[in-house]
Amino acid sequence: MPKEQPELEIMTLPEVAALLKVTERTIYRLAGAKKIPAFKVGGVWRFRKTDIEAWINSQSVDTEGGAR
16 A cells, blocks of 8 residues: 655544544544544544644744744
């Protein structure tokens, strides 16, 4: 099976939970509340890696003066 291009990589809920070091339930709640970029395929949550990386950057706090 060919390796996907990095910008097109799709992650599962467990993979995102592992990346963020939180429980799967936390990711499920964030996705359901539309607080994290996600979409469903056949009723199962999926996440674009580039969207998650951008979301992480947008959530990061700058120590000099609040959120970026």
